[in-house]
Amino acid sequence: MTYNFNEIEAKWQKYWAENQTFKADNKSEKPKFYVLDMFPYPSGAGLHVGHPLGYIASDIYARYKRHQGFNVLHPQGYDSFGLPAEQYAIQTGQHPALTTEENIKTYRRQLDQIGFSFDWSREVRTSDPSYYKWTQWIFIQLFESWYNNDTNKAESIETLIAVFASEGNSKVNAVCDDAIAPFSAEDWNNYTSKEQQEILLKYRLTYLAETEVNWCPALGTVLANDEIINGVSERGGHPVIRKKMTQWSMRISAYAERLLQGLDKIDWTDSLKESQRNWIGKSVGASVSFNVIKSVSSVAVETAYKIDVFTTRPDTIFGVSFMTLAPEHELVSKITTEAQKAEVEAYVLATAKRSERDRMADVKTISGAFTGAYAEHPFTKQPIPVWIGDYVLAGYGTGAVMSVPCGDQRDYDFAKHFNIEIPNIFEGVDVSKEAFSDKDKTFIANSDFLNGLNYKEATKKAIEELEKLGQGEGKTNYRLRDAVFSRQRYWGEPFPVYYVDGMPQMIAAEHLPIKLPEVEKYLPTETGEPPLGNATVWAWCTETNQVVSNSKINNTTIHPLELNTMPGWAGSSWYFNRYMDSSNTEEFASKEALNYWKDVDLYIGGSEHATGHLLYSRFWQKFLFDKGLVPVDEYAKKLINQGMILGESAFLYIIEGRLTNETEDVSAFCQIIISKEFYSNLEKKEGYIEELGEPLAKFLDKELGVFQEFNKNYIYLKKSFKAFKTSNIDVSYVNIHNELDLLSLSEDKRYERLQNAHFFDGNNVIQNKDISFETRIKVSREVEKMSKSKYNVVNPDQICEEYGADSLRLYEMFLGPLEQYKPWNTAGITGVHGFLKKLWKLYVGENGLLVNDAEPSKDSLKTFHKTIKKVQEDIENFSFNTSVSTFMIAVNELTAQKCTSKDILEPLLILLSPYAPHIAEELWHQLGYNESIATAAFPEFDASHLVESSKNYPISFNGKMRFTLELPMDFDAKQIEEVVMAHEKTKEQLAGRTPKKVIIVPGKIVNIVG
């Protein structure tokens, strides 16, 4: 009987599915353990070998925990709303729901063949109305809430309305929009309903407001900050511009401090926490208010304008020599004097024309303009010129700064450029060449009451004095901005929102879900409305509480519905809670289920979600916690980022040249051999030939005439041009050369091999040595992201077919540490595959089962117990790569020991089963079990089997090990020294010298210093 992995794996996958082996129960005597993967977006390309890496790791952990006696929840689902399905729909007219369904089928088939222990009965799909019903429901809860800074939590909007009605808004301490005018209870009660709604919108946790958003014209939608990388869209790399639009936003800024604090109590990687901390961007300082001087010389400023700034350095307030406003600042047009008007307007216009990206790219050019206005220093009462400059960002702080050139390099450069004075307020510091920002290394000078104080003292004092004047206070600022929540897309969750008199109204929860309407086309309408503007049945009837035809809109009983849809992160912000009770139609999950499973014990996924999904989902969880809807405010206790598996792209240079004489140029040409399959799909190939500066397809197309047949599978091209580099040569081509193993050979050997290589000269297949040219060939590999467009994708289906799922699982783990980026090399899989065959042979011989009741040998017990110890430690440390090698060592040793004992071979299967579940299950049943191995108890480690009677001591001289010596374990230092010093090799090493010192650590090492 040989190891027939295809048959075995299919058999047990079927068995697990039929017996619902991995179905988790919401009630159990066992302790719970929740292992979660970031659910995939089901793309049309299917899985490549990089995708399952994290799933394999989490599956090993989940299976291990089952062996440990835990009730394990290990679910999987699909984040199935998203852009690619929609773009495909635009191109083909196919409904995204259909392509999504097909893609999910492919994903499911691919996932199933790897043998994951998912509880599929709990599957979720974010695009399923039974799921997004609850996404809509949570949205409504956010709308109906405000953030109370006094209680530091979200509260029902009703409580706010009650306060407004009884005492106005003066005492309300809420996170809300800036610049809400104060009103009394009387005012409130006299406001119209619409006025009241407008005010409430400024407090709600999700709100509709006209804000500056990131608009991506190419994608036709707005993007959140985390969807923009280096000023272009994350998806597609399209330019992004700032634009004022009325959009839904999420008041995540309300949770900035709690999102920051919460990081301390969760076991996530430091780098990920660091990313989130940077993103939240807390800075502690003060807000300072500068009065604009009403008249300076001939200029008169009518109103008493104030410029508010935020600074982290209130201690430097006496160093202020000018102020700078962002060009977009609302005061610019109001305070600019007649004389400066032309210059300022020209500058504002020039800045507005520059895209975000240009401004980011060009940080060195200093530009600005003087407004002609002056502000008054709060303490000295001296006039301070007010400038505008694009180094001040409208979106951060107040969009204005107090400029302290001696303490800030940007202010310094600006001052130098425009010849503004640079007063020094630092004791013993020279600021004639650059600003001094090493705040802890000096004392404040020339600053009235701050003189002689250090940074900390001066900061405190300055804030105290500002507060006395009523012109400032201590303030903490966060970089975290509210997140734009609407997208001008079709394939997303519809909002449960209709409009009455322009004001948004929530549809009552009992009428959810509001299903995505059918549309003729998935593009924006001719009038520029989002795709839902194409829907004909998309209005809300408040009498029947149904979606009805748009033509019936009368604005009394039938109103227009929201045309935007929710962003991709909506559905993924709470899915981990839904798995706990995914079929519940009454609640997003029952209280019992939520209280039982509570939170995720282990979450595995990619680090690319650091400032997107992983931040938004924490925000929603905290909100749900505030509302008493979930029992914990952090949903994932531990999170691990799996590294990416990279593809190896083959690069190839072939230069065949003939030197006619020393002065003439080398005439060089390329040979390319590609597969016919590659050639026939030429128009689909997207690669780029760097040296020639043109697309691969275009290049090859141009050279059609010179293609000739190499053999039945390959085509040959010969032409006189320079060697080129492309990642898109079919891998099978390089494999021809791989037979030569050019890379691993020395230069000489490589040349020799090439001499024997077969090439095609255009007419005949010839050996390279028959070519009289001097031949230089270079083959190299470069590691890059695995991607369809780079032709370096390895499909797990093929691996499973050829080596089996257990081999795939083991190999993905064996590749290296889970969190590391590492290249895939299919050739290496023979190592783990060979291990499985060897393991099989330990159990099954040609005439059947080899396992018997023989007493295990001492050596075998030792091998087994050290394996238990190591594997257990490894799993708990997520060091899966090292346990694979531990298994290899164990099997090598047990094979050498000719171990046949059931006492060892049987529990060994339990150790292995998380990693290679199919072969473990098969052998388990062959040993006579009728139940799955999945819940068999993990073997107990017994240290007594590892006790040694002797130790092979390394004998070092000056720290260098020179030889080893086997000595009894119970020898003390003195006994060891006697034996070692008497040893002839010691004498040889010392060569007559007397050692200065002898270090002996019993049980560890001997070191002789001499």
Place this chain on the structure above:
RNA sequence: GCUCAAGUGGCGGAAUUGGUAGACGCGCCGGAUUCAAAAUCCGGUUCUUCGGAGUGCGGGUUCGAUUCCCGCCUUGAGUACCA
């Protein structure tokens, strides 16, 4: 620029309360088996002038450093005029 992570054979990587550097696997070399090949098995494989040297580079602490400290270099990731 700032923040974080990482640099070990031909390759993936192993080893840290400081104690035998290179486990395990790939690849390569040699051998067995075979008419031959595949598969399988056995042996070797850091470099070396055979004294030794050696974990990115230069210092330091130590009896002893891949591991700790100081200063650099390189690579990768994140972030970027954040006041």
